[in-house]
Amino acid sequence: MPKRNPVVFDIDWNACIRCAACIAVCPQDAGFVSAFDTIAVDEPCGIACMACEEICPVTAISHDDVSERRERAPRVGTPAAAG
Ligand code: SF4
Ligand code: SF4
Numbered sequence: 001m002p003k004r005n006p007v008v009f010d011i012d013w014n015a016c017i018r019c020a021a022c023i024a025v026c027p028q029d030a031g032f033v034s035a036f037d038t039i040a041v042d043e044p045c046g047i048a049c050m051a052c053e054e055i056c057p058v059t060a061i062s063h064d065d066v067s068e069r070r071e072r073a074p075r076v077g078t079p080a081a082a083g
Contacts, residue, residue: 022052
């Protein structure tokens with residue numbers, strides 16, 4: 001499988017129905033959750049399989065590449081891959 005760039009997620013909290021489908025489908029560690037029992041937000045996901053976005057029944061999940069997000073939020077300090 002080709003390596004993907006890490007992504008960070010945003011959740012539209014007004015749209016989210018707290019169904020937890022994104023958590024159920026996610027292969028990340030159990031701690032990769034938000035305070036509202038969705039996948040984590042503002043925390044880079046290096047797997048980037050996008051299953052969470054695809055399964056969300058209300059399309060509440062969106063994402064940015066970490067490299068793009070870093071321009072707006074410098075605290076995401078993951079260095080870009082060398083080369
Ligand atoms: S992209 Fe995949 S691994 Fe990352 S949060 Fe979504 S479901 Fe989990
Ligand atoms: S799958 Fe979508 S609606 Fe369900 S908890 Fe996750 S973000 Fe909310």
